[in-house]
Amino acid sequence: xxxxxxxxxxxxxxxxxxxxxxxxxxxxxxxxxxxxxxxxxxxxxxxxxxxxxxxxxxxxxxxxxxxxxxxxxxxxxxxxxxxxxxxxxxxxxxxxxxxxxxxxxxxxxxxxxxxxxxxxxxxxxxxxxxxxxxxxxxxxxxxxxxxxxxxxxxxxxxxxxxxxxxxxxxxxxxxxxxxxxxxxxxxxxxxxxx
Numbered sequence: 503x504x505x506x507x508x509x510x511x512x513x514x515x516x517x518x519x520x521x522x523x524x525x526x527x528x529x530x531x532x533x534x535x536x537x538x539x540x541x542x543x544x545x546x547x548x549x550x551x552x553x554x555x556x557x558x559x560x561x562x563x564x565x566x567x568x569x570x571x572x573x574x575x576x577x578x579x580x581x582x583x584x585x586x587x588x589x590x591x592x593x594x595x596x597x598x599x600x601x602x603x604x605x606x607x608x609x610x611x612x613x614x615x616x617x618x619x620x621x622x623x624x625x626x627x628x629x630x631x632x633x634x635x636x637x638x639x640x641x642x643x644x645x646x647x648x649x650x651x652x653x654x655x656x657x658x659x660x661x662x663x664x665x666x667x668x669x670x671x672x673x674x675x676x677x678x679x680x681x682x683x684x685x686x687x688x689x690x691x692x693x694x695x696x
Contacts, residue, residue, distance in 0.1 A: 546634035558600035
């Protein structure tokens with residue numbers, strides 16, 4: 503996933519791909535390399551013994567990803583409301599109960615919020631990469647808090663949930679919405695020569 507993120511993300515160091523097979527795909531590279539804002543998270547550390555600890559870990563993962571984009575806090579390209587929405591994603595928990603303080607509503611809409619802010623800033627669609635999405639659900643099932651966890655991280659209404667879907671580009675440049683539980687990144691990258 504990190505190679506895919508590096509390939510797609512704005513500011514990509516194109517020299518990293520020199521001499522690799524993908525560099526021979528000049529049209530693909532011109533069209534996709536370094537062209538997108540990318541949100542990339544791994545949920546492999548969300549394997550806590552209870553729901554509250556898992557929720558706190560999820561907040562930390564989301565906040566740390568949001569902190570990769572500190573310019574959103576002060577950008578003139580965003581409204582004051584937008585900057586406050588960004589602040590909700592990165593607010594430190596002063597009670598010391600967890601690293602970051604997010605309401606459940608903020609958590610469940612966090613990826614959508616961050617992608618909207620990045621899209622507004624860059625005027626470009628955002629790619630969201632999620633790795634190890636199954637770890638929190640497996641642990642929640644094992645520890646009997648699956649119902650709470652599934653309500654936290656799945657698609658609800660018009661929000662992008664953590665384990666909802668990803669958008670991919672196929673060779674014909676059509677955007678496809680693929681349920682994440684059905685995608686294997688290794689197969690996807692091979693099929694799309696990434």
